[in-house]
Amino acid sequence: MNSLILRTSSKLVLPVALVFSIYVLLRGHNEPGGGFIGGLIAAAGITVHALPRGRDAMMKTLRLTPKAMIGVGLLLALAAGIPALMGGEPYLTHLWPFPAAGLGTALIFDVGVYLTVIGSVLTFLSFYLES
């Protein structure tokens, strides 16, 4: 998979895919998109980048192991429900301190989904990449 075309084009694909994925993640609450799709897009971008370069290069780019990414994602999703508990409401009832700006615990939850999806895909992928 170490083709020159893929190597060169993926340099461009990665930043575009990441920016696009974050855009999709953020708009998700009102328009098509969200954490799951965003995560898949980001994972696809990273995969394209990593295929010609190998596992070590991917780990270097990420600065966070895929497994740790799963953990962070799950923790964020879990934590998103806690403020509601402290306010005496059922777990995972989302709070909206700034509804006009679209900011609330739901976004934290969606970011958790985003990271878990990326982490899961890359965990699996990392075993098939050349080291």
Place this chain on the structure above:
Amino acid sequence: MSLLFLVFGALAYAPLAAWLGGRSSAVVAVGPLVLFGAFLTFVPVVADGGHILETWNWIPSLGVTAAFRVDGLSLTFALLITGIGACIFLYASAYLSGAERLPRFYATLALFMASMIGAVLADDLVLLVVFWELTSLTSFLLIGYRPENPATRRSAQQGFLITVTGGLAMLAGVIVLGTAAGTTSISGIASQGGAIANHPSAPAIIILIACGAFAKSAQAPLHSWLANAMVAPTPVSAYLHSATMVKLGVYLLARLNPTFGEHAVWVGLLMTFGAITMVTGAALALRETDLKKILAYSTIASLGTLVLLIGTPGQLAAVAAMTFLIVHALYKACLFMVAGIIDHEAGTRDASFLRGLRRTMPLTSAVGLVGALSMAGLPPLFGFIGKELVYEAAFADPLAWLTVALLVPTNAVMVVVAGLAGWRAFAGEPVAAASTAHDPGPAMLAGPALLALLGATFGLLPSLVGSSLILPAAAAVSGLPVTYKLALWHGFTPMLVASLVTLAAGAIIYRSWDQIRARLAGTSFFEDKGPDRAYDHLMAGLQSLAVWQTGLIQNGSLRSYAGRVFLVIAAGASATLLLRQGLQIPSFQGVLGAEIILAALLCISAIAVTAARNIFSGIVSAGIVGFAVALVFLFQGAPDLAFTQFSVEALAIVIFLGIIGRMPFRERDYRTRPERLRDGAIALALGLTATLVMLAVISQPFNDRLSAFFRDASVPHAHGRNIVNVIIVDFRALDTLGEIAVLGLAALAAAAVLAGLRKPVEEKSP
């Protein structure tokens, strides 16, 4: 005292027994002794014809209770289990002193005792089955005490398989019986009298339950496991296989006798198999030279007698059965322990060889002699009363001539076995092995001595157990109050004549045992054609069946696994759809428009997948199918779904191609034409089924209650206009949390599996 407490106390005794027994302390016998004392306190109630019933809630939704009941029958068994149990525990503490794995052994023995107690006290069929299977399990562990010996493993497995298979049949019978009677309560069933015997499924119930009872009580042709189980340590043999466990089948038959006792199938089955077992056991006992095996075969004969007696209608047979039950338990446990002592001291149990132990082991020989006299049925011992009663019941039967004709030779063999086990080894001139033998310590001798003494006491004073235990037990077996007076001397009766004939025949056989045994041992019929060989053939057949079907089903090819799974789904779903008349075609009016192009694209790419010759083109074609489906979603107003589908497809293609680039299966993975045709057929079947299911689904009127709720609630409650995302992160956030947890765990699990596969590769290349 609460019966529940007694059962659970017995169960809870296991760890304590493990601790005490592991130190080979004689105190280990205290547990069973305390239980014995507790059960003795019920004797006055039972002697007055009363019973105690205790009911605890267990599975109320099924009407199953944890009910325990003490009446004559269960009390007799409970006293035998705990009383003989105490002797066995004491005996084992000396016999097995210093052996390996003792804590485990005593824990299992205590659990076995507790499950026996639970089984005989249970007043609910389901509860009985649970304890019944526990006895199978614990006895498997006890027989397999020395698993390093292959014969031990085989015997343990054989006993387990036979009793558990029978137990499964019994479970089926119990379920049918519970349905027929409308209750699983044993006393509830008994209170309906013989009414259930008129139920159309009565023959099935009888046969199924008899299978379980016969397997447990080693009735021919299922008897071979009991003799093979003699590989177990002697305390185990003495306890499980002569005094208690094998009688559990007898117990169940006795328990159900009031319900089915009049039924022709019941009488026929019990009397036939009882008689066959009796004669088989007696015949096989004569061929053996190992004392334990001789005793084991005589146990089989006794169990046959007991089943025959329960099958025999009438109160007298019930009294005879219960008397003989106690008689047999007392002398058999005693003689087994004596055989164990002989083995322990002289180093062999070979009856054809051992002589003259009387001089060096006077106490043991006295105990053995008393036990043997009871077994031979000589006055004034309890065995005499038992045997007279058995003959009396037989003479009362319409088929008396046949029964007596079978009983006399069987009992004659009992006389021979008694002579071999309690006399022959002790009498005569001592052989070399006998000179070093000596009487064991009190811990080993106390149990058998006590049991022999009881055999003598009950013979002289039968009233001690007569009205207090035997009559209440017989009443429970026959279902009616029983009046009978046990006595040592009946006067000159036909029974006495039969007894005298038996003794004379026994004496004659005993004198020429060496010749008879040699002749019987010379015939290899039982080795070649007997049920033990049949068992081996059956197990070998099972093995080859397993090998054959493993090769057929688990051939290691992922492709054939997937193909079979898809075929099963297609066949199952389409069969259900057709049988339930679910086929429906919706009206297509105004639906087909520009999407027809997409449908054509889908069909073409699907055909391309099935026609693909190699895996690369297959993956790309499958990707086109996915994109086309995503387009369908997009045009049908589900942009989120389409979006996700696009991303997944893109990612899947990239990853697949990336992985396959590294995989070694490029060359040989071309499919041949027949293979592609086969895969195409499977795909067609699955696709057709899915289409029919989809058509049936969309033919149903659409209920938009949920869509309307989410449409109206998403902005005010969740501040979001994208309903799908609002559902995912807000309304059903907990579901999503579960899903991403599964996703993460699946990735970690796959990583663990792949890491395991990687290791050997990495080790090879440093």
